[in-house]
């Protein structure tokens with residue numbers, strides 16, 4: 161979650177700032193055409209148009225907490241050379257086909273003035289998944305899945321434009337494509353997961369994942385940045401090292417020591433000696449290998465390192481393809497006691513989930529300020545108990561980003577509504593490459609429309625409990641407590657192996673989910689079942705427990721030593737049993753894949769004069785219409801999911817109910833019951 165920046169320039173009010181729709185005459189239109197050679201085939205995608213203060217680069221600031229830009233998005237279908245598209249207005253009803261903007265929904269709401277305007281196109285690739293459903297997604301190209309202007313994006317020039325408030329048209333042309341500078345076009349695996357040159361200590365690995373390529377029916381790669389310890393000798397296979405698996409956002413070419421701290425420690429790592437400080441003498445750098453994964457996906461800059469119904473079998477790809485490959489290539493100790501998972505934020509959740517689902521592979525996790533470990537608080541949203549993700553029952557907005565000011569007073573930087581609305585400009589159907597959407601993709605089932613089954617309406621915040629229910633296998637405290645003493649025996653298996661750190665002023669309220677997780681696992685396992693550290697008033701970021709990087713790595717090294725077969729507290733084989741494995745791909749896809757989505761559907765059914773409205777995905781709004789002898793009878797009327805309706809007309813004959821379902825992101829569909837004799 162570190163991706164979201166915390167630099168406030170403009171603080172938005174805490175209230176839901178979505179203005180009522182103002183139906184002014186469309187006075188501004190953005191007309192965009194496509195130059196020759198930019199699109200070689202008819203393309204579906206998502207156009208983004210940015211209006212920045214005149215003279216500034218529109219891409220300079222697109223952040224939710226500070227954006228001075230107006231930001232508009234619209235899906236486009238069948239764009240080709242010679243064709244063009246017009247963006248105008250925007251009313252927030254059809255986010256699938258119309259303009260949706262931030263901070264104002266409609267292009268009509270731009271204040272007159274001088275702007276620099278530029279447009280971008282996220283081209284979607286039509287893919288058919290292993291379970292037969294077809295989706296349109298952008299597959300990233302070695303840039304960590306940028307939400308805008310990623311490599312391979314058709315772009316227009318940035319043009320200056322004065323908006324007068326009168327009827328005007330801005331003409332833009334997609335005439336260039338952004339390209340990766342470090343990519344010649346001949347690299348194995350293309351640009352996916354990037355291509356980097358090895359250094360003495362940092363090695364770059366990329367393999368084609370068989371299971372992911374089979375699933376996506378296209379080549380999919382998975383990579384790792386492997387930091388070798390001082391004194392590593394590839395030829396001396398008798399000298400083997402434990403491994404720290406560092407989870408988190410797209411690392412690019414960075415080694416974990418270079419980017420996760422503010423200190424340039426690579427020179428120390430390469431030198432082999434930690435210089436003396438006032439507190440500690442000079443000593444050798446820890447002798448371990450540190451692996452950071454490269455796993456950009458069509459929904460985010462990483463896969464969350466587990467198997468999910470929307471992203472595919474990334475857990476298998478990382479744990480059963482890439483890690484064995486790394487073990488065959490580098491002098492690792494391929495044993496659970498010699499493998500620690502670590503990371504912060506997104507990486508905090510990933511490291512915890514990797515241990516919790518695969519206690520047979522990894523020894524422990526050191527998870528810092530993890531994304532929600534327990535969905536009783538999804539950030540600060542009481543997801544299981546709330547009717548709306550944006551507004552509390554008492555009418556106040558649910559905050560997404562906060563910080564402490566100089567007086568330790570909490571300042572709101574963005575609400576959940578603002579962030580979700582901002583994400584919608586980047587893409588619909590959870591394709592924004594942003595934080596709330598990737599959670600929908602990772603934790604959620606696949607919707608009947610092929611995309612993540614969103615837990616709430618992205619525009620209104622209305623929560624769909626039936627969609628939330630499907631998140632439960634990814635609620636880690638639910639997973640642990642519901643498999644506590646069955647055949648998985650997670651109460652015994654995971655005891656003492658989970659280390660979690662968070663600050664009580666976490667900018668994204670992630671301390672709330674940690675506290676929920678702690679209370680539930682300790683209710684079963686007692687205090688000390690897992691190790692929790694809360695640092696008072698600490699915000700999001702930094703190293704586990706606020707430690708110095710070397711002290712931290714030495715703590716991990718001590719864990720390895722203590723839990724080795726000849727250590728003080730060897731890791732028992734009884735807790736690294738394959739009987740405790742969770743998040744199995746077959747289970748994940750059976751629970752949340754396309755077949756499960758089809759099984760959730762049913763047509764309406766008439767019995768006598770009563771009818772059920774059928775079964776639909778959560779959030780589909782229904783309208784019903786009776787037919788007698790094939791002819792409409794009475795008017796159409798709204799019906800609720802799960803309800804029964806009665807025919808009250810006097811007409812006799814064959815009775816039939818037609819129900820039409822509508823939902824953002826879904827094709828509108830009418831399902832008819834069979835005709836039934838109405839006595």
Ligand SMILES: *[C@@H]1O[C@H](CO)[C@@H](O)[C@H](O)[C@H]1NC(C)=O
Pocket residue numbers: 197198199200337
């Ligand atoms: C379109 O085709 C031309 C000529 O083959 C090529 O140079 C260009 O890179 C292609 N553009 C895209 C977007 O694939």
Ligand SMILES: *[C@@H]1O[C@H](CO)[C@@H](O)[C@H](O)[C@H]1NC(C)=O
Pocket residue numbers: 214215276319320
């Ligand atoms: C756009 O306007 C800015 C300042 O208003 C100016 O510096 C810049 O040169 C202009 N760009 C073009 C292409 O005219």
Ligand SMILES: *[C@@H]1O[C@H](CO)[C@@H](O)[C@H](O)[C@H]1NC(C)=O
Pocket residue numbers: 177178179263264269270
């Ligand atoms: C646009 O949105 C901003 C921020 O929510 C708001 O202050 C402003 O009044 C809106 N403008 C219009 C014309 O609605």
Ligand SMILES: *[C@@H]1O[C@H](CO)[C@@H](O)[C@H](O)[C@H]1NC(C)=O
Pocket residue numbers: 336337338339
């Ligand atoms: C087109 O994009 C490339 C980088 O992708 C850049 O080097 C080049 O200057 C751009 N051309 C124009 C005309 O903007």
Ligand SMILES: *[C@@H]1O[C@H](CO)[C@@H](O)[C@H](O)[C@H]1NC(C)=O
Pocket residue numbers: 424425426427
């Ligand atoms: C970090 O140290 C390395 C090795 O001494 C050096 O090459 C690199 O430029 C340094 N980076 C920064 C950001 O100081």
Ligand SMILES: *[C@@H]1O[C@H](CO)[C@@H](O)[C@H](O)[C@H]1NC(C)=O
Pocket residue numbers: 431432433435
């Ligand atoms: C490591 O750095 C120290 C100074 O901090 C220097 O004395 C020593 O020679 C260096 N060792 C290596 C192997 O470069």
Ligand SMILES: *[C@@H]1O[C@H](CO)[C@@H](O)[C@H](O)[C@H]1NC(C)=O
Pocket residue numbers: 552554555556
């Ligand atoms: C609404 O409820 C929240 C959570 O209980 C509380 O923090 C907030 O102060 C309340 N706001 C109002 C206006 O009552």
Ligand SMILES: *[C@@H]1O[C@H](CO)[C@@H](O)[C@H](O)[C@H]1NC(C)=O
Pocket residue numbers: 565566567
């Ligand atoms: C912090 O407190 C001081 C003293 O009360 C006050 O002058 C200052 O304005 C406060 N700062 C903020 C950001 O509220």
Ligand SMILES: *[C@@H]1O[C@H](CO)[C@@H](O)[C@H](O)[C@H]1NC(C)=O
Pocket residue numbers: 659688691692715
């Ligand atoms: C929790 O773990 C930390 C090291 O990460 C250790 O210093 C501390 O003593 C542990 N707490 C308990 C209660 O075991």
Ligand SMILES: *[C@@H]1O[C@H](CO)[C@@H](O)[C@H](O)[C@H]1NC(C)=O
Pocket residue numbers: 763764765832833834
């Ligand atoms: C209609 O009846 C047929 C035969 O019983 C059955 O196969 C079909 O599923 C029914 N269709 C609906 C919409 O109920």
